Amino acid sequence: MAASPGARPRVLLPAAPLVVLALLLSALVARPGTAHAAAGPVTDPIPERPAASGIGLTVEEYASFPKTEPPPGPVTDPRLRRHARINYLGELPDRSGRKAVPDLNGKLYLVEDGGTPQVYLDVAAAFSPAFFASRGLGQGFGFVTFDPGFKRNGRFYTVHTELASATTAVPDFRQSAATVYHGIVTEWTADDPSADTFSGTRREILRIGFAGTIHGIQQIDFNPTAGPHDRDRGLLYLAVGDGGQGVRNTEPQNLSLPHGKILRIDPRGSDSANGRYGIPAGNPFTGRPGALGEIYAYGMRDPHRFSWDPGGSHRMYLGHIGQHAVESVYEVRAGDNLGWSEREGAFVFDKTATNPCEQILPLPEDDAKFGYTYPVAAYDHDPPADWNCTSDVGRAVVGGFVYRGRDLPALRGKYVFGDIVDGRLLFADTKDMRRGGKELAQLYDLMLYDASGKRVTLRDLAGNTRVDLHFGRDADGELYLLSKANGKVWKVTGTRKFASCDTGGSRLTHVMDGRNWAPVTPSKWRFPGREAVLAEAGVQRPGPRRPFEYAVLTAGPEYGDVRIDAEVRLDTPVEITNRDVIIVFGYQSDTRFSYVHLSSDNTVYPHNGIFVVDDADRVRVEDQWNGRTGAPPAVTDTGWHEVRVVRCASTGEIAVYADGSKRPLMTAVDTTLTSGRVGFGSFDNIGRLRGLEVSSP
Template sequence: MKINSTRANCLLLRRFAAPLTVALLTAMLVVTGCKKDDHHQSNVVDSKLIADGLVSPLGVVTAPDDSKRLFIIDQIGKIWIVDANGTKMPTPFLDVSSKLVPLSPGYDERGLLGLAFHPDYKNNGKFYIYYTLPPRPGGPEGGGSWNNLSRIAEFKVDPGNPNMANMSSERVLLDLDDPQSNHNGGTLAFGWDGYLYISIGDGGGADDVAPGHVEDWYKTNAGGNGQDIEANLFGNVLRLDVNSGDPYGIPADNPFVGKPGKDEIWAYGFRNPYRFSFDMGGGHWMYLGDAGQVLYEEIDVVTKGGNYGWNVKEGTHCFNAADNEKELPGGCPTMDNLGNKLIDPVIELNNAENPKGGIAITIIGGNVYRGKAMPWLSGKYIFGSFARSEGKADAELFMATPGGLNGGLWNFEELTLKNYPDNLKHYLKGFGQDWSGELYIAVSGMLGPSGNTGQIWKLVPGKKNDNNNNGHGGMGDDNGNGDY
């Protein structure tokens, strides 16, 4: 398993190797310091229950209005508020559940996926959501019907009630006829430049090949919305100016303005860029988790005009569309047809289906910790796995020390929850960060958007000799294949 971390190699060794292999590999890894880890404060935290009774929470967002409220994205179409006193409001802030495409309770990647507040929300009351509606008539070239209509829309808060959205205020920014149900991306976030960034997956299916997936420059692997920048907006991160234009403007310094390529595109070459965030400190880097297919999961630091490789590469490896379980023999290009380098991830871990062994069904991008409660985590990038094995609610958290962007994978290790030392016993579906830099995780005991086991936990310092589980409950299990 190609992980740039002795800690992670040892973890994999203990989990997946047969006893004889353990003995042999242990001897080989002694020189790199492989040993049983004692949990220290530096990689052990606790969790505090913030909200429960949710269906399928995908993340937590805070509004720039000094109210200290938390806004929870529930996949079934509702946004819930936890007020400054820690009380979950009984009525959702926004409810578009009646407008959604019908969701599969067992597993679905559609629904209400993203939320972002305008930087001047305190004065203009504007916010933006990403959600999926029933499909429009027609279908993609190549046959079949559209699966759903992916929409980015602006709303305003009710002028008479700060805890309610004005549902009649919707203004559609962007509609995309989506060919398949999966790989929708779904994050919305304003960068420190004031522009709205949007992550959109490659359209779904597998291999980036199906009706609705155009041909690209790389003929070895058929298809390629990820590598195409002219036919559609799938497989990209977009950057829009919501303060100008109708329905939006294009920032003048977007990479393809005045060149071949759609002007909205900021970066490309993604499979399913489900969750990204901007660092509150440092250089305000964009960290993005891109879900792999079978072999490798990745975290990217996304820069202007960058090509992140899919479907030429999966992680740092050449992708083989003809045989997903094997890397492409003979190598693959290092640049695209425009002369842009295929940028490798900064973090890579093995998918659970990798024949070499793996520790994640799907990667979930997180945040850089910039809070004060746990100074030993300051500047660490916290991310996780949706689950580590098929059909089990057994997600994990990890932390990495950011390094450079000139090549080479960063080290990472487990971030252990004191009350869940082996795994979270839930599916991890998203993260959140408040204006103090503290972190939250969105979890559920159910694989899909069903039940009421969804919870929001805040990461807090671990307390010595405290075996209280903080009231965490709602654990569950379901069968299926998570592919966020």
């Protein structure tokens, strides 16, 4: 029976192996798709959700770009009506401090610290009237990258789209279906590389025909970690999508076409079929009959953003946008086959299924023989319970960067990325992103603070529910966030620990004597000396929906900023799935207090979260609840568990830690009750508390 927010059913299940919290919050989560017992479709591909990191990024507005419109129009998709369709920031490799920002609507801007963006080159005007940006989210002036020797040679490269019907040019490659638009890579040579507006020449490098208006050439870039004598120096990588040709499109597996591939070419060579670029001898398919030598890796749907780790072994990471289920990050190496459209992430993709809810299947037992490369990190779409499977939930990964800068030591060695649509910021530790392993790296959520110290979201900063998030990085490795919604760029200037207020100065201990406690029902409690024991389950009382039975600590003052440390144990049998104990804080009366609910279950509204009772039914306030599940279950056995609750009154920040973890299990911001007493209890279970310490300034 499904539980509603106002109901609390008691469900008995057969005994099962216990899963301790430490495992749930470990750095690795089980790789999906490897459980062969399930014969049917997989409805929840990646049950593990990103965990709270307790790390917040502080951002300051860096630049604001002028409003633009997609030429030539008309525009029918409201997602193209952005303030400015900026989608990347990168510093020119000439030590000038100038940063390049392309706008899909056609302008290439340069911006310096504290300056106003200036138009360096009008790409749309240069290719008018064929230039096309009014259909498809990636159409227009898609990307720019500068030759490592730009300061000396003035060369840089762009990718843009043209409407096939508006040009007489013939693509070098095309899909089997009728060509709708062309993706063109152009080499530009500046007469004066130090000038702030472009003057010079251009030549076309490569032209690819696409049969759809999405999933074109997403990114072109040089490997910035390649040294002067490295074989990779000066070679240009191109992320080419599948043209949006649907789930039955097999072209990403076809090595005679560039679609659904990452290509690697030598823009200064001439041994390609069109004679305008070279094919590196070290490419994995060079010289293979029937295969394009340009291909570096294949089997991709929408290879959106890639980057190289400036440290370690300089691994290449790709953010790959999925179909309806899985958003993935891959470590890409030469010759890799990511599997699309036979695979989505680490799952079989059933192209024959007519119901999108039934397209994701477990991997077969003999999967190794196919040689597919699977993600090192991933998250799924977590659709709402009433989702009908035919519509887009609104999830799309945007690849980011491994941070190796100096200003954010808490993120050093972490791959920072996010979701294009809702603007969530995520990271994974590169030490946990292991190719070919049985685990995915654990993902962590990042919080966000503005320059005043106020906690915000990117939706707040962008002023829109659709953020259109992208990332940038400067020559020092520092990070930038971009939004098309309002055409702004923010620089990440620092990190801060969530709920980091000072709780030192005073510590209350040795309070387990019964004289220090005021229970709701004294007869249900025992205070044998070192423990507070709720020996008999509580029952629901009149008034707002709230915990049935608890005891308030009467010793000490009411607390504002406070840290509560204790050990808790649930004495209710583990066969009961909705067991719980609670930690009370901010207690002002029986109908006004906050509490942390520590439960064996995280799948219904009343369980395993942070709640406020304010003369009304308790309201859930923590960040982890998504409408279907919350934080990992906090207490799954009958052992003792360490719990720490930190509440900062001035900011309303609340963090809950378990079993010595340095990362919070739950986080919330709530300023309803800024001070009060602490306590312990449950709804209708039995349990106990020991080792209570209350710290406050």
